[in-house]
Amino acid sequence: MNNVYRKPSDKYYIEKYVKCPLCGKLVYEDTFADEKEGNKLFFCSEWCRDEYWRRSSAPSRRPFK
Amino acid sequence: MANKIDMVTLNVVNNQLISICREMGYVLMRTSYSSIFNEGLDFTCALATPEGEMIAVAEFCPAQIGAMPVTIEACLAEIPHDTLRPGDVIVHNDPYRGGCHIPEHTVLKPVYYGGELFAFFIIIGHIAEVGGTAPGAFIGDATEIFQEGIRIPPVKLVSEGEDVLDVWKIMLANVRTPRFNFGDLRALVASLNHGEKSLHRLLGRYDKRTIAAVMHEILDYSEGWMRKEIENMPDGVYEFTDYIENDGVVPEPYKLHVTITIKGASMLVDFTGTDKQALGPINANYAVTVSGTYNAILHDTDPDIPKNSGCFRPIKIIAPPGTIVNVDYPGPEVGGNTETHPRICAVVHGALSQCIPDKTPACDGCTAINLAFGGIHPDYNEAFSCYHIEGCGWGGRPWGDGLTMLCIPNGNCRNSPVEVFDTRYPWLTLEYKLLPDSGGPGKYRGGLGSERVVAATAPITISALGSNYETKPWGLFGGQGGSNAALHIKTKGSRKWKTIQEEFGTVCNGKFSGLRVEKGDMIRIRTPGGGGYGNPQARERALIQKDLEAGFVTSKSAREDYAYEEDLT
Numbered sequence: 001m002n003n004v005y006r007k008p009s010d011k012y013y014i015e016k017y018v019k020c021p022l023c024g025k026l027v028y029e030d031t032f033a034d035e036k037e038g039n040k041l042f043f044c045s046e047w048c049r050d051e052y053w054r055r056s057s058a059p060s061r062r063p064f065k
Numbered sequence: 066m067a068n069k070i071d072m073v074t075l076n077v078v079n080n081q082l083i084s085i086c087r088e089m090g091y092v093l094m095r096t097s098y099s100s101i102f103n104e105g106l107d108f109t110c111a112l113a114t115p116e117g118e119m120i121a122v123a124e125f126c127p128a129q130i131g132a133m134p135v136t137i138e139a140c141l142a143e144i145p146h147d148t149l150r151p152g153d154v155i156v157h158n159d160p161y162r163g164g165c166h167i168p169e170h171t172v173l174k175p176v177y178y179g180g181e182l183f184a185f186f187i188i189i190g191h192i193a194e195v196g197g198t199a200p201g202a203f204i205g206d207a208t209e210i211f212q213e214g215i216r217i218p219p220v221k222l223v224s225e226g227e228d229v230l231d232v233w234k235i236m237l238a239n240v241r242t243p244r245f246n247f248g249d250l251r252a253l254v255a256s257l258n259h260g261e262k263s264l265h266r267l268l269g270r271y272d273k274r275t276i277a278a279v280m281h282e283i284l285d286y287s288e289g290w291m292r293k294e295i296e297n298m299p300d301g302v303y304e305f306t307d308y309i310e311n312d313g314v315v316p317e318p319y320k321l322h323v324t325i326t327i328k329g330a331s332m333l334v335d336f337t338g339t340d341k342q343a344l345g346p347i348n349a350n351y352a353v354t355v356s357g358t359y360n361a362i363l364h365d366t367d368p369d370i371p372k373n374s375g376c377f378r379p380i381k382i383i384a385p386p387g388t389i390v391n392v393d394y395p396g397p398e399v400g401g402n403t404e405t406h407p408r409i410c411a412v413v414h415g416a417l418s419q420c421i422p423d424k425t426p427a428c429d430g431c432t433a434i435n436l437a438f439g440g441i442h443p444d445y446n447e448a449f450s451c452y453h454i455e456g457c458g459w460g461g462r463p464w465g466d467g468l469t470m471l472c473i474p475n476g477n478c479r480n481s482p483v484e485v486f487d488t489r490y491p492w493l494t495l496e497y498k499l500l501p502d503s504g505g506p507g508k509y510r511g512g513l514g515s516e517r518v519v520a521a522t523a524p525i526t527i528s529a530l531g532s533n534y535e536t537k538p539w540g541l542f543g544g545q546g547g548s549n550a551a552l553h554i555k556t557k558g559s560r561k562w563k564t565i566q567e568e569f570g571t572v573c574n575g576k577f578s579g580l581r582v583e584k585g586d587m588i589r590i591r592t593p594g595g596g597g598y599g600n601p602q603a604r605e606r607a608l609i610q611k612d613l614e615a616g617f618v619t620s621k622s623a624r625e626d627y628a629y630e631e632d633l634t
Contacts, residue, residue: 014218017161017394024351024384024391025135026163028142047381 020044022052070278075286078271078279079371082121085263086110089188090123092256098248099193101452104485105478108190110256112264112280113137115146115175115182118374120280127363128165128406128475129189131356134374136171137187139163140219151177152226154254156236157219158195160210160350161394166402167195167214168202168452170250172222174257178268184280186260192249193437194450196239198579200439201452205530205576206313207346207397215239223254241439242450284375291376292330294366298420302326305415306338307428309389309408310535312345313400313576318536319343319389321408325416334358334413335383336390345576346530348392349401349409354384357409360474364410365417365424400530400576403433403454406475408532411539414460418541423463427511427596428538429473430457432550432575434592435530442491443523451490455590456480458504458512458547460538461598466608467512469617470499470592491523500548500591501619505537506626507544507597508604513617514548514592521582529565531575533593544597545626550575557585601627 018027025044032043034053043049070078089110094103101107109129111122117137122130139162140155155173158164164171168191176184195202195214204212217236221229236250237243268276303325308318322338342348349357359377363370370376384391389405392398411428418425434457439450456470472478483494496518505511529552537546552574553562564574571577582588609629612618623629 014161019351019386019391019393021386022383023381024354024386026139026142026351028138 018042020048022048070275070282074275075279075282078276079121079283081267082112083123085260085267086112086121086123088263089186089256089260090125092259093188093190093252096255097252098245100481100485100489101191101193102249102252104481105454107476107478108188109133110186110188110260112260113185113187114280115184117141117185118284120283120373122372125477127360127477128353128356128402129169130372131359131377132165132352133187133189134377135352135355136163136189137173137185140171140173143219144221146182149175149182150225151175152223153221154223154257155219156217156222156232159216159218160398162218163352165189165350165353165356166399167216168192168399169402170253172253172257174261176261176264178265178273183273183277184264186257188253188256190249190253191452192246193452194240194242194246194439196241199437199528200241200450200526201437201528203399203435203437203452203528203530204346204397204578205400205528206572206578207399208314208344209397210395213346213397213399222250241448245450283371284373287371287373287375288378290370291366292379294370295327295332295379296330298327300327300329301420303416303419305412307408307412307415307539308536309347309405309532311573311576312343312347313530313573314345315343316572319347321389321405321412323412323416325413327420330379332380333383334380336388337383337385339385339388339390341388342392342396343389346397346400347389347404348396348398349390349405350398351384351391353401353406354390354409355382357406357475358382358413360406361410361413364474365414365421400435403435403475404431404530404532407431407473410474422542425541426462426467427460427505427507427541427544427598428547429459429467429595430514430533430538430547430550430593431473432457432532432593433473433476434550434590436527436590437529438490438525438527440491440523440525449490453481454478455517455592456515457592458514458538458594460541460595461505461507461509461511461544463509463598466510467504467595469504469512470515471512491521491525492519493522494519495587499617500594501616502622503548503594504617505540505545505547505594505597506601506622507540508599508601509544509597510604510612511538511540511544511547511595511597514594517590518587520587521584523584525582527580527582527588528578529575534573534575538593538596540596541598543600545601547594547596550593551589551591553589554582555587555589557583562589
């Protein structure tokens with residue numbers, strides 16, 4: 001399990017604020033990571049990961065505007 | 066392993082934990098320097114498990130209650146348990162790492178007992194001055210976070226009982242009122258210390274395993290109670306949409322949409338369909354959206370449910386990133402906590418009104434009418450910076466009229482008494498009154514808004530961030546909307562009140578920053594009334610007569626809105 005909470009190794013500043021692509025919660029670890037078209041997605045929970053893919057396959061109800 | 070606890074012990078100990086949190090609030094009230102602390106009570110004190118679950122909280126500022134678990138998680142992600150020591154205090158205000166907005170400073174203290182980490186005390190408190198482009202933090206036309214003040218990532222403010230002087234120096238060098246900020250930060254630390262001592266006393270009275278068991282069982286108890294409440298709601302999908310009139314930068318409305326799905330004992334609150342994030346500072350972040358949602362649900366369910374992380378477990382919230390309910394870095398967001406939070410509450414109430422109409426209110430004023438100002442006080446020759454809020458009308462409820470001139474539901478803050486306001490800041494209050502007919506007509510009338518007129522007794526720099534200057538708080542089930550907010554200025558020697566837009570050429574009337582008013586200029590602040598609930602013509606005639614006699618409703622409104630002729634006998 002790797003820490004994805006956006007810190008560089010020296011921990012002096014934040015490189016990127018990583019949010020769950022479904023619910024928007026900050027994600028600190030890659031426990032529920034997945035991949036979409038070569039991009040790594042970091043989910044906060046198994047439920048969010050499953051729901052994200054369920055919605056992605058239903059074009060009428062995408063999670064993003 | 067924790068003991069199984071009987072119900073009496075559970076309630077007695079839980080109430081003692083809550084009392085400790087309340088006492089911490091009184092310490093803050095009595096020792097802080099700023100009026101937003103000691104008059105406004107814009108803070109919340111809580112106790113959390115070592116894992117970061119909130120167990121007990123004092124009923125001060127609801128905007129901070131629901132955000133606490135998010136904030137604690139962010140703090141502990143950056144300062145892990147194994148780096149904490151007895152006597153440490155962490156400070157944090159970064160809205161991109163779990164904070165609500167820059168003024169809300171979180172302080173967190175680990176409490177050790179018998180050499181082990183036993184709990185955390187946590188306070189979120191509003192520090193009035195945080196640097197940024199104008200005094201008082203509310204930059205109504207900010208376009209990025211950096212204009213809103215200095216961000217403090219989770220860092221130790223106190224390490225093993227000793228001040229981390231470098232952190233204090235950096236924080237106090239970046240604000241206009243270092244003496245006041247020093248006093249408020251000291252009060253926060255003192256309050257944490259009080260909590261720690263009180264918990265140690267309690268641990269001395271009960272054994273450690275009993276308290277630990279209570280802390281875990283009370284979470285399950287609240288969760289079970291909330292699940293029961295949700296189970297009693299009819300299963301279904303309920304949607305609601307509302308708008309924020311503008312963002313202070315672009316004079317166009319932003320849509321806030323929610324879909325609530327009730328299924329069995331769980332609730333999904335989904336903000337998909339909400340507009341993308343604004344250029345101006347009305348954006349909320351995840352912590353604010355979560356907190357606003359919980360706030361509304363706690364209003365619409367049994368008020369006796371113990372408020373802790375357990376009661377939030379059955380509720381899943383989706384706040385899509387990059388929208389006005391989950392701003393992406395580095396968007397501005399100071400108004401998300403005061404303007405969008407109540408609007409989030411409002412849309413959740415609106416959606417739930419379709420399934421529990423006997424529990425949900427009409428729309429409240431939905432704005433804190435934030436007025437931030439600062440300068441040099443001529444009487445004291447010292448910099449001042451004030452965050453001032455005004456009360457609005459609350460929405461009519463299924464069982465009674467809306468509350469009158471009360472800080473909106475996210476704040477629950479008190480207003481500053483005129484005597485304090487005029488003594489501490491170079492204003493002279495000329496009028497302060499309720500506005501007749503401002504409450505939306507209804508079977509249960511909306512609460513009244515207010516009007517305050519003040520004159521500057523020295524040059525003052527003002528900023529504002531408010532809403533409902535163009536839109537009105539909506540009514541429910543035939544109830545009508547409340548009145549608008551308004552902000553006017555009459556410059557010295559002028560006979561005419563003008564809007565801020567007319568006088569200064571700002572984009573919006575209620576959102577701007579860094580405007581200078583001169584000695585003798587007058588400002589008039591009107592706050593919105595709440596929406597009405599139910600058909601006004603179904604209102605009890607005796608209540609209309611009572612409103613007429615109290616001056617809450619005029620004869621014209623009684624006749625036109627309520628079809629009632631005043632009884633002059």
